[in-house]
Amino acid sequence: MGCFGCFGPRARGGAGDLKPSRLVNHCTDDSSVVDARRKVAPDVGNGCAHSFNFKDLLVATGYFNQANFIGEGGFGKVYKGKISRTSAQGVSDAQMVAVKQLGRESVQGSTEFLVEVLMLTMLSHPNLVSLVGFCAQGDERLLVYEYMPFGSLERHLFDVPVGKQPLDWNTRVKIAVGVAEGLSYLHNVADPPIIYRDMKAANILLDVDFSPKLSDFGLAKVGPVGDRTHVSTRVMGTYGYCAPDYVVSGKLTMKSDIYSFGVLLLELITGRRIYDASRPKPERDLLTWASPFLLDKRKFQRLADPALQGAYPASALNQLIVISIMCLQDQPRVRPIVADVAVGLKHVASQPYVSSERPQQASLGSPAQSGSPQFARTPSRRRGGRRVAQYTS
Known part of the structure; x- marks a missing residue:
């Protein structure tokens, strides 16, 4: 696993659209790639995405076992996986990840793959998903993200x-x-x-x-x-x-x-x-x-x-x-x-x-x-429930 220091955004996923996900044609928007190469928030970016071998991700996902399948969108299929890591001190641990595999026939997806990697490494915020790494080996294009257990x-x-x-x-x-x-x-x-x-x-x-x-x-x-x-x-x-x-x-x-x-x-x-x-x-x-x-x-x-x-x-x-x-x-x-x-x-x-x-x-x-606020039965709509002064999650 290498480390690539100038990569970052995310490619399209999202299953379940009931109409075509694009409003127009699927032509490559090359300017997105050019834009993404520009410097983006270097003071707060993670700045580092691991370069995985395809074999690493095969093992991590159980060879893309159907039991680990999470979803599918315009970019390709997404699988749950587990990445084993060893620190400089020799301590091993495992991280749950989501692995998104680009469909080989997706031309637009190739551009989005690059844009996503270029951006997400340079952006960091609690309300943005984190990019763990990527794979660009041969014809394979995969993105590895932090695993979000509750899905979309x-x-x-x-x-x-x-x-x-x-x-x-x-x-x-x-x-x-x-x-x-x-x-x-x-x-x-x-x-x-x-x-x-x-x-x-x-x-x-x-x-x-x-x-x-x-x-x-x-x-x-x-x-x-x-x-x-x-x-x-x-x-x-x-x-x-x-x-x-x-x-x-x-x-x-x-x-x-x-x-x-x-x-x-x-x-x-x-x-x-x-x-x-x-x-x-x-x-x-x-x-x-x-x-x-x-x-x-x-x-x-x-x-x-x-x-x-x-x-x-x-x-x-x-x-x-x-x-x-x-x-x-x-x-x-x-x-x-x-x-x-x-x-x-x-x-x-x-x-x-x-x-x-x-x-x-x-x-x-x-x-x-x-841990989120919850209700049980509901008072009448006219009553609407009482309010308190602060929001708690």
């Missing part, structure tokens, strides 16, 4: 199976705050700033305490600097998440990420996918379905995920919906900056839901058993 937000938010506890209100707000802080790091701390460009529930990974981490940086772009107001690029991203101004003009800005984040907030609020072909036609597109409710504050509560069973503070719900509306403005100049969004979300988080009834024992793998 998509897995916990949508189509929750019977018997599994849905995400409670406080956990959803905690996830929103963490995602905003990760995005704020990319926009305001990284130098030059980074446009994430691939915000979606499938790309938000969750730790054991439901702390979120942004993943899949293969589409990330270095943002405009100096007098530049935007980056001109091919329109790429996931259906429904891309800002309308970006889709029409190809001009990518920080505000493009804000729009995508607004979509994610609406998904957290409603428990609905941005597009769901399994629903009746009028309800398949989330933004179309939600529009009448977003325009009338008296109808805000109709947006709340029924799985919450009314277990949320009514005013905090209203505030979260207003933040989502601000992010979803058609005109980018009207959308807030991410720093202001983060402040607003922290204010929402300061008003957690606290059930007035004794919590029931949660099922295995529920947020309650993982």
Whole structure:
């Protein structure tokens, strides 16, 4: 295992999109690679990614055993694995990792592989997934990340199976705050700033305490600097998440990420996918379905995920919906900056839901058993539960 000191972002994954994940063709966006070579936040970057032999990763994943299969996306398949390491002092330990294998037929994936490795080594934040290393041996292209035991937000938010506890209100707000802080790091701390460009529930990974981490940086772009107001690029991203101004003009800005984040907030609020072909036609597109409710504050509560069973503070719900509306403005100049969004979300988080009834024992793998706030039965929606002054996770 070697060490490569100038590598860093993440390639696309994320299974479960119900429409084509790209809005346009899959042509290689070479400027992404050029952008990624620029210096990015050297004062805080991890600066080192291990270069694995393909044999190392074969052994780590049990020769890509189906029992270790985690998921599959546009980039390729992802497997759980265990890497053995020996320190300079001769102490051995093992680290759980997620190994993403690029499909050999993926031309776009090859570019995203390079962009991801180039960026993630230079970026470091609690709400960004960490790159452990990579493999570029022969035709093989693999990325090795820290293992996130709770998988993606998509897995916990949508189509929750019977018997599994849905995400409670406080956990959803905690996830929103963490995602905003990760995005704020990319926009305001990284130098030059980074446009994430691939915000979606499938790309938000969750730790054991439901702390979120942004993943899949293969589409990330270095943002405009100096007098530049935007980056001109091919329109790429996931259906429904891309800002309308970006889709029409190809001009990518920080505000493009804000729009995508607004979509994610609406998904957290409603428990609905941005597009769901399994629903009746009028309800398949989330933004179309939600529009009448977003325009009338008296109808805000109709947006709340029924799985919450009314277990949320009514005013905090209203505030979260207003933040989502601000992010979803058609005109980018009207959308807030991410720093202001983060402040607003922290204010929402300061008003957690606290059930007035004794919590029931949660099922295995529920947020309650993982340290996140939890509720049991729900008071009436009109009551909304009492509030306390501080948010606890």
